[in-house]
Amino acid sequence: MTRMHDDETTITDETVRRLVADQLPQWSTLLLRRLPPTGTDNQLFRLGDELLVRMPRVPGPAEGVAFEHTWLPRIAPHLPLPIPAPVALGEPGHGYPFAWTVVPWIEGSTPTPETFDPELWATSLGAFVRACREVPGMDAPVVDQGRGAPLESMDDWVRQWAARADPAEVSHEAVLAVWEDALAAPAWDGGPCWFHGDLHQGNLLVRDGRLAAVIDWGCAGRGDPAIELNAMWGDLPRSVADLYRTSVGLDEAAYRRGRGFALAPSISGFTYYRDTSPRMSQLGLRTVRQLVASLG
Numbered sequence: 001m002t003r004m005h006d007d008e009t010t011i012t013d014e015t016v017r018r019l020v021a022d023q024l025p026q027w028s029t030l031l032l033r034r035l036p037p038t039g040t041d042n043q044l045f046r047l048g049d050e051l052l053v054r055m056p057r058v059p060g061p062a063e064g065v066a067f068e069h070t071w072l073p074r075i076a077p078h079l080p081l082p083i084p085a086p087v088a089l090g091e092p093g094h095g096y097p098f099a100w101t102v103v104p105w106i107e108g109s110t111p112t113p114e115t116f117d118p119e120l121w122a123t124s125l126g127a128f129v130r131a132c133r134e135v136p137g138m139d140a141p142v143v144d145q146g147r148g149a150p151l152e153s154m155d156d157w158v159r160q161w162a163a164r165a166d167p168a169e170v171s172h173e174a175v176l177a178v179w180e181d182a183l184a185a186p187a188w189d190g191g192p193c194w195f196h197g198d199l200h201q202g203n204l205l206v207r208d209g210r211l212a213a214v215i216d217w218g219c220a221g222r223g224d225p226a227i228e229l230n231a232m233w234g235d236l237p238r239s240v241a242d243l244y245r246t247s248v249g250l251d252e253a254a255y256r257r258g259r260g261f262a263l264a265p266s267i268s269g270f271t272y273y274r275d276t277s278p279r280m281s282q283l284g285l286r287t288v289r290q291l292v293a294s295l296g
Helices: 013-023 065-078 118-133 151-164 172-184 225-233 238-248 252-272 278-295
Strands: 032-034 042-047 051-056 088-090 100-104 193-195 204-207 210-214 221-223
Touching: 013 032, 013 042, 013 051, 013 088, 065 088, 065 100, 118 193, 118 210, 118 225, 118 238, 151 172, 151 252, 172 252, 172 278, 193 225, 225 238, 225 252, 225 278, 252 278
Parallel strands: none
Antiparallel strands: 032 042, 042 051, 051 100, 088 100, 193 221, 204 210
16 A cells, blocks of 8 residues: 555554444444545545445544534535535544544546536536535634635745745746735635635546535635635636636635635645655646746
């Protein structure tokens, strides 16, 4: 099994079987199948035909498990598409150190420009983002650092990773120009909104030619909705990036802040994953270059 993080926990099939058997015996006879890695934070296991076990691989994502278990079932009824709201919360055990969840299995495939109409992709995802903004706050906590928080909370992070980036691949000055412009943009004054925070194609499912679900809410919270504009510089087809921006319905200041939110994980991912996941590293570099070009 490929390790992407120095502090990553090894998760064996047998460990997961024992955890399910001990803590969720009603599902102990269901077939457990390890799924190929699709992200960087969780290992997934299909449990029977209708369930999915999500096991955090590193401490950071593990901190959000309780949040997802508490809040996703509450916001799900307000959204126009299914989301994987947890149906069970597991505890550490058998050498595994984190809380973990069981969520519904949702059928669908990852969208690509070849298999899913790009314009429908942009407009349906934009409509989903608008719906998120309308979900009641329900006194859920507001983020104060990282994704969706005021950009100043990530200032040291961005500057440190920009300094580590290979100058032969991307100009430090150009990266910081994007960042400074984002910091200078007027702040969001509409009150904290619910956001997903990581709307790339790996977290979307399509079925029968339509967007079917939005999955993996490990970055979700309440804060600045400009974070959702990340998708413009991610996997969304470039031809419909402006259509998505229009569909989301945020102003120019949010667009500028959105570039900052997109820059923070991409400039760090470019260097952090260089040796452990070249694909992730190149995705980060591609996003950084698109952001630099968009400022010009």
